Amino acid sequence: MSEHSSHNDIDDFFSSDRVAGRDEAIELSSKSYREHLIEHDDPMLVDVRGMDYEQFADDRYQAPFLRDLLEYWRGLYDEPFVGITSDGERQEGVYSLPAGVSSDPAPAAAASALLDLLTPHQRAKLCYPLDAAQWRGWSNPEFVFFRIGLRLEEQSDAVVHAALAVIEASLSPDGYARVVEAMALNGYLGELVDLPTIMNDRSYWFALYGTPSADEPWGWQLFGHHVALNFVSVGGRHVIAPVFLGAEPALSDDERPPLFxxxxxxxxxxxxxxxxxxxxxxxxxxxxxxxxxxxxxxxxxxxxxxxxxxxxxxxxxxxxxxxxxxxxxxxxxxxxxxxxxxxxxxxxxxxxxxxxxxxxxxxxxxxxxxxxxxxxxxxxxxxxxxxxxxxxxxxxxxxxxxxxxxxxxxxxxxxxxxxxxxxxxxxxxxxxxx
Incomplete structure (x- = not known):
C-alpha cells in the first residue's frame, strides 16, 4: 500500500483529516497544486486505470463508506420533496410567477434540434415526464449512482454538440463558458492522473423533461463530476437550480482559467x-x-x-x-x-x-x-x-x-x-x- 493510500483512513479516497477539528490555523501553501499530484504508480490510480465508468462504479461500490453513503442518499431521494428550509417549515408566498409571459424560444428550439438527431431508442433514454422523480437523482462525484438520460461520452459528436447547444441557449455567455470550463477541467484532471476513461469532458448525463416549448413548461438536466445543472422554463421564468459546480484543480498554473x-x-x-x-x-x-x-x-x-x-x-x-x-x-x-x-x-x-x-x-x-x-x-x-x-x-x-x-x-x-x-x-x- 502506498503512502497516500495508507493515510486515507476512511477509504482510499477520503482521509479523516478533512473532518478532524484542529486548533492551529490552516495556512494556504504557496506551492502549485502540482506539488500534490499522486504518484503515477500509486495503487489508488493503478488499480482503476483503464476502467470505464461502469467498472469504476462497481469498484467504488465495494468501499463500506461509499455503500453507507449511497444508502443514505437513496433514503433522501425517496423522501417527498419539500425544499431546503431554515427551520423545517416551508415559507410560502416568496415566489410569484408572472402572468401572460412567454419564455425565450431559443432553448426549446435547440432541444427540438437535438431530438431530431436521435433514434427512437436514444429519445426513450433521453426523455422523461416533467414531473419525473429522476430530477432529484443527480449527483456530482466521478462514480455513477443514478443513470439518467444519455451519457455524453457514448454519443456521436453531432449529438454531443447538439446537447451542448441546448445548454448554451439556456445560459448566459459567461454562465455557459463557466460550465464548459468545469467540464474541461474534469478532462484535465483525468489527464493529470491518467484516468481519461473515468474523468473526461464528456463523462456527463443529459436528460430532457417534458416537451420543449416556448409556452409550456419543460426542462433539462446535466450532471457528472463537479457539474450539475437543472434548468426549467415555466411561465416566462427560467430556473437554474439546483446547481453544483466545482473543480480539482480549480487553479491550474495559468494552463486553464481559474474557475472561481x-x-x-x-x-x-x-x-x-x-x-x-x-x-x-x-x-x-x-x-x-x-x-x-x-x-x-x-x-x-x-x-x-x-x-x-x-x-x-x-x-x-x-x-x-x-x-x-x-x-x-x-x-x-x-x-x-x-x-x-x-x-x-x-x-x-x-x-x-x-x-x-x-x-x-x-x-x-x-x-x-x-x-x-x-x-x-x-x-x-x-x-x-x-x-x-x-x-x-x-x-x-x-x-x-x-x-x-x-x-x-x-x-x-x-x-x-x-x-x-x-x-x-x-x-x-x-x-x-x-
Whole structure:
C-alpha cells in the first residue's frame, strides 16, 4: 500500500483529516497544486486505470463508506420533496410567477434540434415526464449512482454538440463558458492522473423533461463530476437550480482559467470590509476545521457545504450577519457575489436579482476562516429565495489532506420549494386548472 493510500483512513479516497477539528490555523501553501499530484504508480490510480465508468462504479461500490453513503442518499431521494428550509417549515408566498409571459424560444428550439438527431431508442433514454422523480437523482462525484438520460461520452459528436447547444441557449455567455470550463477541467484532471476513461469532458448525463416549448413548461438536466445543472422554463421564468459546480484543480498554473477566483476575491473584499462588530457576527468559525463546530457539521464527502446532491429537504438554519447590518456598499458587494452564482440569461438574471433584493433584510452572510485570503474558507449567502455557498476542500485526486483553494465546491439552491422550479410549476398548474 502506498503512502497516500495508507493515510486515507476512511477509504482510499477520503482521509479523516478533512473532518478532524484542529486548533492551529490552516495556512494556504504557496506551492502549485502540482506539488500534490499522486504518484503515477500509486495503487489508488493503478488499480482503476483503464476502467470505464461502469467498472469504476462497481469498484467504488465495494468501499463500506461509499455503500453507507449511497444508502443514505437513496433514503433522501425517496423522501417527498419539500425544499431546503431554515427551520423545517416551508415559507410560502416568496415566489410569484408572472402572468401572460412567454419564455425565450431559443432553448426549446435547440432541444427540438437535438431530438431530431436521435433514434427512437436514444429519445426513450433521453426523455422523461416533467414531473419525473429522476430530477432529484443527480449527483456530482466521478462514480455513477443514478443513470439518467444519455451519457455524453457514448454519443456521436453531432449529438454531443447538439446537447451542448441546448445548454448554451439556456445560459448566459459567461454562465455557459463557466460550465464548459468545469467540464474541461474534469478532462484535465483525468489527464493529470491518467484516468481519461473515468474523468473526461464528456463523462456527463443529459436528460430532457417534458416537451420543449416556448409556452409550456419543460426542462433539462446535466450532471457528472463537479457539474450539475437543472434548468426549467415555466411561465416566462427560467430556473437554474439546483446547481453544483466545482473543480480539482480549480487553479491550474495559468494552463486553464481559474474557475472561481473572481467570486472569491469579491467575497474576500466583502469579508475584509467588516468592522469589528460586523466581523463578530459574520465569522461563525475561526477556521474551516474549527474544533468548535458541532458534531455532524463536517461530512467526509461534503465537508462544509450543505446544499449538494440529495439535500433537497435539508434544514439549514440561518447564521452569520444579517444584511440589514450591512451598508449599501457592502450589500452591493454581496449582490455581486450572488450575481456571479447566477448562470441565467438577461432579463432572467435581473429578475432573479430582484427577488434577492426583495428579501435584503432577511439575507444572511456567514464566513468560516480568516477573511484575508491567507487560509481556506467557506461562505454562505442565504435568504428565503437563495442559498449560495463556496467551500474549499481537501484532495480526492490530489493528495492534500487539508482544504486548499485548488479544490472548490459551489452550490446554488432556491429554498422554500423552488428548486427544479417546483413552486413555479405548482402556480402554473393551479393557473391552468382555472
Amino acid at each position: 477566483d473572481a467570486r472569491e476575491q469579491l467575497a474576500i473584499e466583502l469579508a475584509e470590509s467588516f468592522d469589528e462588530t460586523q466581523r463578530a457576527e459574520a465569522v461563525v468559525f475561526a477556521s474551516v476545521l474549527d474544533p468548535a463546530m458541532p458534531e455532524g457539521r463536517l461530512h467526509p464527502a461534503d465537508e462544509r457545504h450543505v446544499a449538494g446532491a440529495f439535500r433537497d429537504n435539508r434544514v439549514v438554519p440561518y447564521e452569520g450577519i444579517r444584511a440589514s447590518a450591512l451598508d449599501d456598499a457592502q450589500w452591493s458587494l454581496l449582490r455581486r457575489v450572488v450575481e456571479d452564482f447566477l448562470l441565467l440569461t438577461e432579463p432572467q438574471r435581473a429578475q432573479a436579482l430582484a427577488d434577492v433584493d426583495a428579501h435584503r433584510d432577511e439575507t444572511y452572510f456567514s464566513w468560516y476562516g480568516a477573511t484575508d485570503g491567507s487560509q481556506p474558507f467557506y461562505f454562505r449567502i442565504q435568504s428565503p429565495v437563495i442559498l449560495a455557498e463556496l467551500d474549499h476542500h481537501a484532495g480526492v485526486w490530489l493528495n492534500n489532506r487539508l482544504p486548499a483553494r485548488f479544490h472548490v465546491h459551489t452550490t446554488l439552491r432556491l429554498p422554500n420549494g423552488n428548486d427544479y422550479a417546483k413552486a413555479y410549476l405548482a402556480q402554473w398548474a393551479a393557473r391552468s386548472a382555472r
